[in-house]
Amino acid sequence: MKKNQNQRQGWGPGEQAEQHYLIQPRSLAGGGDVRHVSEFLRASGWRDKSKKGGPLTMESPDRTVRVSYDPYTLPGGWAIRGAATGHTEQWWAHLGQQTPVEIVAGLTDALTRPPSAHAPTAWAPxxxxxxxxxxxxxxxxxTSPDGSAWMQYRQSPGGxxxxxxGAKDEHGNGWTAQFSSGTPIHLVQAFSAELASPEPVMRPRGRVPLSTRIxxxxxxxxxxxxxAWQQARITSARAATWARNSARSTRPRTAPRSHTPVGGARSRR
Structure with missing residues (x-):
């Protein structure tokens, strides 16, 4: 009888609910599951260039951007590097290991999309x-209203x-991140939007930071x-990638017009 009840509620065979916690502010929630970032990139057509036993490394389809996560070295964390192109200079970003993956994804998800036509600003969010x-x-x-997180544009005396x-709790635990000044501003804006978002993030039991500020x-x-939630995110990435690729393949190409000289000979049949 109990089994039938569970099936009516949509539970899988032998499936049991697990305790998780919603955490606010998200900036102090801890790192989270890196697959939140990597699986979205993979579904967006990025190549997995990781070596066995080494750090995670993902490469963009056009090979101009690499995203890596290294938990094996100090200080470790996320490293993102963009090559110089016709529109941007070479740029980089380093994010600490405890940067919440939802905030990291603000930047890395934006790498898979073309920038908005509107002029971006990192401060608006x-x-x-x-x-x-x-x-x-x-x-x-x-600085965030509770004082735990900040974002700063720094200029050294050397120019x-x-x-x-970054974000810090009352014990000094947290994370910091740096972006080069050449980082495309729409990427910084996408990051700041996730940093400032009031929406909580979820962590499993045992992965909740000990802090009075959360x-x-x-x-x-x-x-x-x-x-299902993870698959929905992956499905959305695949759908967006398919839509972009379809738009490119169906875009009409401008062919050079052929001109027949005035008085030129007609083609023979």
């Missing part, structure tokens, strides 16, 4: 969530500039539900 912005000497800094961002809600989740 922060302003929308009431972050406090101010000048600090040569630096411009925005070098970079983006510096708020948590316990939820029971079926493994099949987790799988």
């Amino acid at each position: 922060l302003e929308e969530q009431s972050w406090r912005a101010r000048f600090e000497g040569e630096h411009y800094t925005a 070098e500039a970079l983006w510096w961002t 708020r948590t809600w316990s939820v029971s989740v079926l493994p099949s539900q987790l799988g």
Whole structure:
């Protein structure tokens, strides 16, 4: 009888709910599952260039961008490098191991999409969530309402500039990230939008940071539900990739027009 009840509720055979926690703010939720980033890139046509036993390495279809995650060395974390193209200079980004994957994905998901036609600004998503912005000497800094996260555009006396961002709890635990000044601004904006998002993120039991600065809600989740959510993200990436590729293949090509000289001979039949 109990088995039939479970089946009516949509549970798989022998499936049991697992305890997870929704965490706010997301910036202090901890790293999370790196597959949230890598599987989306793979579904978007990126190549897995990882070596056995080595760090994760993904390469864009046009081979101009590489995303890697190295948990084996210190300080480790995420490294993203973009080659110089006709539109952008060479750029890089380094993100610490404890950067939440949902925030990392703000940047890496944006790598799979063409930039918006609207002029991007990295500060707009922060302003929308009431972050406090101010000048600090040569630096411009925005801080989250609770003071745990920040984003700063730094300029050194030598004229070098970079983006510096991160989050810390009351124990000093957290993460930092840096982007070169040449990082395409729409990527920085996509990152800042996820950084400032008020939406909580989910972590399994045992992976919740010990901090008084976070708020948590316990939820029971079926493994099949987790799988369905992950698959929906992958499916959306595949659909978007298919749509872009189809648009390219059906785009009319402009062929050079042939001109027949005035008075030229007619073609023979």
